[in-house]
Amino acid sequence: MQDVDLSRRWFLRRGKPAGPQPVRPPWAETEHFTDLCTRCGACIAACVDGVLVAGDGGFPEAVFETGECSFCGDCANACPEPIFVSRALDPWQxxxxxxxxxxxxxxxxxxxxxxxxxxxxxxxxxxxxxxxxxxxxxxxxxxxxxxxxxxxxxxxxxxxxxxxxxxxx
Incomplete structure (x- = not known):
């Protein structure tokens, strides 16, 4: 169940967020990400590259201003929720x-x-x-x-x- 209704938050801010949608961790199910993610921070703590941060509502997102993703998979391995898809697939689009x-x-x-x-x-x-x-x-x-x-x-x-x-x- 989603604790933070981002659409409500955007409505209260008078519209959609400025700029592109956040980039979620690699291999993450993005369509229902905010419904599945509990914002525990396990993926952020496991990210050796430091590109995962707590974004809007505490949901993890990738930011590349300080580095790059090495696709090590530590974020997916650390997550206790069924958010991540098979690493045999593309990490993200x-x-x-x-x-x-x-x-x-x-x-x-x-x-x-x-x-x-x-x-x-x-x-x-x-x-x-x-x-x-x-x-x-x-x-x-x-x-x-x-x-x-x-x-x-x-x-x-x-x-x-x-x-x-x-x-x-």
């Missing part, structure tokens, strides 16, 4: 995206996100005028978030994959 604030798109040489990507899913296409445009290969992107914390201007985010944008790992 999220991919990186590069925003307009990207330094490379503005003509400044920067390849931080591409250098940090363990999947080599971020490449740079040189356009007219010698500017490079960062491009994410949605099929290769695992959604680990390694590219987020290294971006000097915060132009990279990891969010649910949009239709046709790839599926993650």
């Amino acid at each position: 999220i991919v990186a995206s590069i925003g307009e604030a990207c330094l490379a798109a503005g003509g400044t040489y920067c390849r931080s996100c591409g250098d940090a990507c363990p999947e080599t899913a971020i490449g740079f296409e040189v356009t007219l005028g010698g500017r490079a445009k960062a491009q994410v290969d949605g099929e290769a992107c695992s959604g680990c978030g390694a590219c987020v914390s290294v971006c000097p201007v915060g132009a990279v985010r990891v969010a649910p994959a949009e239709e046709g944008a790839g599926h993650g790992r």
Whole structure:
């Protein structure tokens, strides 16, 4: 049973939360996550990468501003609830995206996100005028978030994959 009705909370705040929906732990059942999660914090305590934090209502969510997910599975192993699906499946359906604030798109040489990507899913296409445009290969992107914390201007985010944008790992 859900202790926190997030839809009510959003209604009282006059609408949906600003920005994208939170990224839940890898392999977590996201459709009914807030119904199944008891907010015990076991997955957060088990996260050796430090990317899981207590988010809105105390529910765990992944934030990549300080690091990346190594997909170790410790969060899933620590959870006492039936929230996590088989690790034989993709850990989640999220991919990186590069925003307009990207330094490379503005003509400044920067390849931080591409250098940090363990999947080599971020490449740079040189356009007219010698500017490079960062491009994410949605099929290769695992959604680990390694590219987020290294971006000097915060132009990279990891969010649910949009239709046709790839599926993650």
